[in-house]
Amino acid sequence: MNNVASIKDRVYLFLAEIGELAAFAGRFFREVARPPYEFRELLRQCYQVGNRSLTLVLVTGFIIGLVLTLQSRPTLIEFGAVSWMPNMVGISIVREIGPVITALICAGRIASGMGAELGSMRVTEQIDAMEVSGTNPFKYLVATRILATTLMLPLLVVFGDLIALFGSALVENLKGAVSFRLYFNTVFEALSYGDLIPATVKSFFFGFVIGLVGTYKGYYCKKGTAGVGKAANTAVVIASLLLFFVDFVAVFVSDIFYDL
Amino acid sequence: MGTPKLSFVKLGLFVVTGSVLLILAAYLIGSEQKMFSRTFELTTVFNNVGGLQVGNNVRYAGINAGTVRAITMETDTTIRVYMRIDTELQSHIKKDALAMVGSDGLVGSMLINIIPGNGPAQPVDSGDEIRSFSRISTQDMLTTLNVTNENAALLTADLLTITQSIRTGSGVLGKLLNDSTLARDLQESVRNLKLTTAQSNEALTRLNRKISELRFEDSALALLLDDPEFSEQIRSLVSGLDSSGQDIRRLTRRLDGLAGSLEAGEGTLGVLLRDSTAARNLQSSLQHLDSGLQKFDQNMEALKHNWLTRGYFRKLERQQQ
Numbered sequence: 067m068n069n070v071a072s073i074k075d076r077v078y079l080f081l082a083e084i085g086e087l088a089a090f091a092g093r094f095f096r097e098v099a100r101p102p103y104e105f106r107e108l109l110r111q112c113y114q115v116g117n118r119s120l121t122l123v124l125v126t127g128f129i130i131g132l133v134l135t136l137q138s139r140p141t142l143i144e145f146g147a148v149s150w151m152p153n154m155v156g157i158s159i160v161r162e163i164g165p166v167i168t169a170l171i172c173a174g175r176i177a178s179g180m181g182a183e184l185g186s187m188r189v190t191e192q193i194d195a196m197e198v199s200g201t202n203p204f205k206y207l208v209a210t211r212i213l214a215t216t217l218m219l220p221l222l223v224v225f226g227d228l229i230a231l232f233g234s235a236l237v238e239n240l241k242g243a244v245s246f247r248l249y250f251n252t253v254f255e256a257l258s259y260g261d262l263i264p265a266t267v268k269s270f271f272f273g274f275v276i277g278l279v280g281t282y283k284g285y286y287c288k289k290g291t292a293g294v295g296k297a298a299n300t301a302v303v304i305a306s307l308l309l310f311f312v313d314f315v316a317v318f319v320s321d322i323f324y325d326l
Numbered sequence: 327m328g329t330p331k332l333s334f335v336k337l338g339l340f341v342v343t344g345s346v347l348l349i350l351a352a353y354l355i356g357s358e359q360k361m362f363s364r365t366f367e368l369t370t371v372f373n374n375v376g377g378l379q380v381g382n383n384v385r386y387a388g389i390n391a392g393t394v395r396a397i398t399m400e401t402d403t404t405i406r407v408y409m410r411i412d413t414e415l416q417s418h419i420k421k422d423a424l425a426m427v428g429s430d431g432l433v434g435s436m437l438i439n440i441i442p443g444n445g446p447a448q449p450v451d452s453g454d455e456i457r458s459f460s461r462i463s464t465q466d467m468l469t470t471l472n473v474t475n476e477n478a479a480l481l482t483a484d485l486l487t488i489t490q491s492i493r494t495g496s497g498v499l500g501k502l503l504n505d506s507t508l509a510r511d512l513q514e515s516v517r518n519l520k521l522t523t524a525q526s527n528e529a530l531t532r533l534n535r536k537i538s539e540l541r542f543e544d545s546a547l548a549l550l551l552d553d554p555e556f557s558e559q560i561r562s563l564v565s566g567l568d569s570s571g572q573d574i575r576r577l578t579r580r581l582d583g584l585a586g587s588l589e590a591g592e593g594t595l596g597v598l599l600r601d602s603t604a605a606r607n608l609q610s611s612l613q614h615l616d617s618g619l620q621k622f623d624q625n626m627e628a629l630k631h632n633w634l635t636r637g638y639f640r641k642l643e644r645q646q647q
Contacts, residue, residue: 113337120340221344228347254354258381262355266348 090208090282097202098209107206111214115176119222122175123168127226130167131159131233139241148242155234156253161261164227166313169272172219173305177280180211181301184284185294193285208285212277219273220266264320271312279305360392364413366452367395368440370425371404373460376436378427383437384409386423391415394438409438420447425458 135155142148184207187193196203235249283301287293356362359381375397384392392411400406411419422443429436440456450456491497495504502508587593591600598604629635 109334109337112341113333116340116344117333117336221341221348224344224348224351228351250354254351255358257351257355258359259352259355262352 086286087278087282090285091278093204094209094212094278097205098213100205102205104206104210108210108213111210112218115172115211115214116218116221119172119175119218120225122171123222123226124229126167126171127164127229128233130163131155131230131235132237134158134163134230135234135237139237151234151238151242152244152249152252153256156231156256157261159230159234160227160257161265162313162317164230165223165265165269165272166309168223168226169219169269169276169309170306172215172222172273173276173279173309174302176215177276177283177301177305178298180277180280181283181287181298182294184208184281185287185297188285188287189289189291189294204285208281211281212274215277215280216270216273219276220269223265223269223272260320264316264323268313268316268320271316272309275308275312276305279308358390360410360412365392365410366413366416368409368411368419368425368450369406369453369455370409370438370458371400371406371455372425372427372458373403373405374427375405375407376427376429378407378436378438382435383430384411384440385437386411386415386419386440387442388439391419391440407438416452417449418442419450419456421450421454421456422447423450423456425456427460 135151138151138154139148142151142154184193187207193203193207196206231250231253235244235246238244238249239246280301283297283304287297353362378394378397380394380396382394383390384394392409392415394407395410396408398406398408407425409425419440420443422445424441424443426439426441427436428439441459492500492503495501502512588596588599591597598608630639
């Protein structure tokens with residue numbers, strides 16, 4: 067009986083969480099469209115999200131490209147298909163691995179940061195103070211952050227994709243004596259807009275999810291220092307989970323549109 | 327806030343670089359599909375496109391010339407394929423070019439190969455339809471391969487029998503391979519043949535040299551071969567020889583007859599030859615004649631000294647002097 071009650075409670079809480087998140091997203095769209103616009107804060111957040119994450123994304127992307135190529139090489143050699151390496155790596159990185167890895171890294175770095183930052187602001191009642199002073203805290207703190215992640219993540223994905231392809235080309239160049247020019251020629255021959263456009267569109271959604279979950283968790287942080295830690299932690303977990311869900315939906319939808 | 331100005335510059339750099347890279351990637355992908363180069367359109371009609379898709383490559387003589395723009399079902403058996411081709415190649419593709427559905431390697435995607443025609447023809451215009459050639463399908467190829475395989479199996483079985491019989495040493499080939507004596511003989515023969523050839527070669531060379539050394543113009547051979555007068559003479563000589571021969575033959579025949587009669591003992595000579603009694607008689611007659619003649623000589627000598635006839639003899643001597 068107790069178990070049934072607890073499952074019921076959990077389902078109830080889960081649905082309530084989704085509902086609140088949806089309402090939060092709706093509020094974001096309302097607030098972001100309405101002036102005054104906080105451009106300076108938006109640019110500052112863009113810098114925080116974009117430039118500050120770039121190094122991490124570049125290093126991770128490079129290693130992913132390197133490892134993916136090194137790991138697939140023996141199998142492809144076994145099948146005599148090592149010349150298809152640029153096609154395979156190019157398509158898998160641009161379509162899936164690049165956006166997902168970049169988004170996951172940003173979820174870890176940005177969503178947790180936002181959760182902690184807004185959470186501590188909530189705990190220290192800075193948000194309440196802003197409301198009193200007449201500044202719209204949602205517009206200033208939340209809308210700018212979500213917009214920043216939404217705009218910056220696709221660019222980070224482009225950098226991540228490129229550096230991953232470069233890492234893969236480096237391995238092919240060193241191990242298979244494939245010139246960089248041939249490698250990238252083959253990659254771009256293998257790619258089509260059906261690969262690039264859905265991946266880019268998907269990245270906007272990834273960015274939106276990261277910003278949304280990070281700010282939501284921070285904005286509605288429970289009181290106390292433990293609440294800040296919990297907000298940061300759940301922000302990462304839920305953002306990562308939602309990323310995969312959005313990824314699934316995006317692939318599903320792009321399959322319908324691009325018939326690939 | 328820190329130094330907002332510098333961070334904004336960095337952000338600008340980040341955004342511009344990212345956007346440029348994204349646009350560049352889009353451009354490179356598009357240019358591979360001939361989206362940004364000037365293109366013209368060609369069409370062709372197939373019965374079966376074998377899984378060809380919009381966006382697949384079109385190759386002309388092996389180089390990437392464009393992409394498939396659209397594939398439409400025209401009637402229930404014909405499929406029209408619209409191709410976007412690079413304008414740079416328009417002057418090279420002639421109206422008699424052939425379009426063929428192929429694949430990029432064994433596992434590659436489908437593509438259209440345009441093969442140059444054989445004869446001289448006008449370059450294609452935009453919107454032209456070029457001829458198509460339906461390549462044999464994989465199924466047909468496998469059927470042919472199956473027949474080939476069966477034949478190959480029969481052939482290898484035959485080959486096996488042949489090689490086995492060779493190995494066991496039966497037949498000429500087997501002997502040749504296994505019999506060392508035969509091999510040695512053959513080797514010897516070949517060596518002799520080589521020697522003979524060398525010698526005859528040498529002889530021929532020498533003969534050649536001799537012939538070249540001959541002064542043909544002044545030789546009897548030249549006379550024989552070239553002078554018509556001489557040939558006439560030779561001819562008459564030969565005909566004379568011929569008649570002489572006939573005469574000789576006649577004479578011989580007569581002599582033959584004579585000899586035959588002699589043999590048979592006919593006539594005086596025959597008797598003489600065959601009859602030994604007659605010969606002996608003749609011999610004694612001759613002996614008597616001989617002694618008779620001696621006596622006659624003595625009588626003549628006596629006559630010379632006879633005073634009655636001495637004068638006559640002296641007159642004879644004087645006349646002789």
